[in-house]
Structures are given as structure tokens and as C-alpha cells.
Amino acid sequence: MEFVAPLVKFIAIISLLFFFIYGAFAIVVLWRYSLSKLIALFLTGVFALASFFLLSYITYLFFQF
Amino acid sequence: MFNDIQIPDHEDEEVLLFQHEHFVLLIFKIIIWAIIAIVPLILENFLLPYLLVYDPVFINAWNLFQAIYFLIAALGLFIVFILYNLNVHIVTNRRVIDLDQWGLRRHTSSEIHLSRVQDATADIKGFWAHIFNYGAVEIQAAGEATIRFENIHNPLRTKRVILSGFTPTLNDELGENARPTEEE
Numbered sequence: 001m002e003f004v005a006p007l008v009k010f011i012a013i014i015s016l017l018f019f020f021i022y023g024a025f026a027i028v029v030l031w032r033y034s035l036s037k038l039i040a041l042f043l044t045g046v047f048a049l050a051s052f053f054l055l056s057y058i059t060y061l062f063f064q065f
Numbered sequence: 066m067f068n069d070i071q072i073p074d075h076e077d078e079e080v081l082l083f084q085h086e087h088f089v090l091l092i093f094k095i096i097i098w099a100i101i102a103i104v105p106l107i108l109e110n111f112l113l114p115y116l117l118v119y120d121p122v123f124i125n126a127w128n129l130f131q132a133i134y135f136l137i138a139a140l141g142l143f144i145v146f147i148l149y150n151l152n153v154h155i156v157t158n159r160r161v162i163d164l165d166q167w168g169l170r171r172h173t174s175s176e177i178h179l180s181r182v183q184d185a186t187a188d189i190k191g192f193w194a195h196i197f198n199y200g201a202v203e204i205q206a207a208g209e210a211t212i213r214f215e216n217i218h219n220p221l222r223t224k225r226v227i228l229s230g231f232t233p234t235l236n237d238e239l240g241e242n243a244r245p246t247e248e249e
Contacts, residue, residue: 008126015133022169023140029169030147035072039150047143054136061129065122 005065012062023051072155072162081226082156084217086149087199094145102138105131144169154214156226161204163212177206185227187220202227 027044034040072080085091112127151166161182163175182204189200200220204212204227217223 004120004122004126008129012129012133015137019133019136019140023143026140026144026147026169029166029172030150033151033164033166033172035153035164036150043143043146043150047139050139051136054132054139058129058132058136061125061132064125064129 009062009065012058016058019051023047072157075159078157078159080155080157082154082223084154084214084223086152086216087197087218089193089197089199090216091145091149095142098138098142098145101141102135105134152215154217154223156223161212161227163214165215175210175212177204177210177212179227181206181208181210182227183207185224187224189220 027047030040030043031037072078109127109131113124147169148166151164151172153162153164155162155164158179160179161177163173165173165175167173184205186203186205187200188203189195189198194200199216199218202214202217202220202223204214206212214220214223
């Protein structure tokens with residue numbers, strides 16, 4: 001069973017990489033083409049806040065292994 | 066800041082219609098997203114009793130998987146709102162503007178001057194489209210150019226506004242913004 005922890009960590013890191021790259025791309029697209037920067041700011045803010053809490057929890061879980 | 070579309074572009078340009086995708090379709094997408102997002106919570110009720118039999122490392126792995134799943138789901142919801150925000154259809158008293166975002170990787174921006182518009186067709190198709198009054202408007206300009214407004218609210222009214230060139234004869238609440246006719 002000792003293979004489980006490294007495997008889970010590897011999959012978690014790949015998933016987080018995907019999240020950061022795609023999330024950054026989404027924010028760039030939103031700010032580049034949005035007609036209202038206020039709405040872009042609001043959407044980015046809500047997304048950043050939700051991501052911050054989830055990433056904090058993920059970091060905590062990651063070091064439980 | 067970055068967008069090349071300036072609205073209004075001239076002093077005498079007025080925005081007559083500013084439309085996103087119909088709101089019902091956004092709600093529908095959010096419901097689909099919510100169903101997908103709660104899948105781990107449903108699975109947990111079936112899986113967790115079996116996981117407890119094994120090593121506690123599985124419990125940690127499951128919690129980590131769940132948290133990452135919600136993170137990716139949050140990104141999915143963010144993209145749903147981005148696409149809603151970036152798909153914009155605008156009719157002014159000078160031009161018709163269609164901004165389309167196809168996923169995150171393709172953006173199209175089309176403009177047709179109202180004087181070049183030759184034909185407009187409203188297309189309402191499907192059960193829910195008739196119930197909630199949404200559909201498409203296809204605008205044909207001189208030459209080969211066409212613009213298609215997808216899933217907009219009240220396509221018949223949009224078609225009337227475009228085709229009338231917004232003359233004072235149009236009988237709706239936007240009448241006072243009428244564009245002067247050729248005779249005037």
C-alpha cells in the first residue's frame with residue numbers, strides 16, 4: 001500500500017497544474033474581451049476567493065500524507 | 066482596456082439593443098454544473114463505508130480527490146460565466162455588432178453597418194425556445210457577410226429593430242431613440 005501516497009500526490013500535482021494553467025488562461029480571455037471591466041473584476045474576484053479557500057484545504061490535505 | 070470594440074464609437078451613436086444569451090440557458094447550464102459538482106458527495110455515501118475498512122490513507126486520498134474535484138468544478142462554473150459575459154450581441158443606430166466566444170480558445174468579432182443590412186431572419190426552434198421566447202436572428206448584409214445572434218431573448222423584436230433601421234414607426238418603448246430616416 002505504500003505506492004498509494006506518491007501516486008495520489010502525483011495526480012494531485014498534475015491536476016493543480018492543469019487548474020493553474022487553464023484558470024490563468026480563462027482570466028486572460030475574460031479581461032481581454034470583456035466589455036465591462038467591472039464584471040470582469042467581480043467574476044475574477046469571486047473565482048479567486050473560492051479558489052483560495054479550496055487551495056488552502058488542498059494544501060492541508062496534501063501534507064496529511 | 067484591451068477590446069477593440071468601442072461602444073458608442075461616435076457622438077451620435079446610441080445602443081438600441083444589448084443582449085447576452087437568454088438567461089434561462091444560463092440557469093440551465095448552472096443546473097447541469099450543480100448536478101456534476103455534487104457527484105462526489107453522492108459517491109461518498111456509497112464509497113466511504115468501504116474505504117473505512119482499508120487503510121486511513123484512502124480516506125485522505127478521497128478527501129484530497131474531492132477537494133481537487135470541487136476546485137476544477139469551480140473553474141468550470143467560472144468558464145460558464147465567462148462565456149455568458151463574452152457572448153454579446155449589440156444593435157446600435159449605426160451598426161450591428163456580434164461578439165462570440167467559442168470555448169476559451171476562439172473569439173470572433175463581427176460588425177455590419179446598418180445601411181448594408183439587406184435581410185434579417187428570426188429563427189425560433191424547439192419546445193423550450195417557444196416557451197421562453199428565445200432563438201436566433203440571422204442578419205444578411207450586402208455581399209456574403211452574415212451575422213448570427215444565437216439564443217437571444219425575443220428574436221422577433223430584435224429582427225424588427227434591425228430591419229426598421231429604427232424608424233419612428235416602430236411601435237415599442239425604444240421609439241424615442243429613433244434614427245432619422247433617409248427623407249429627413
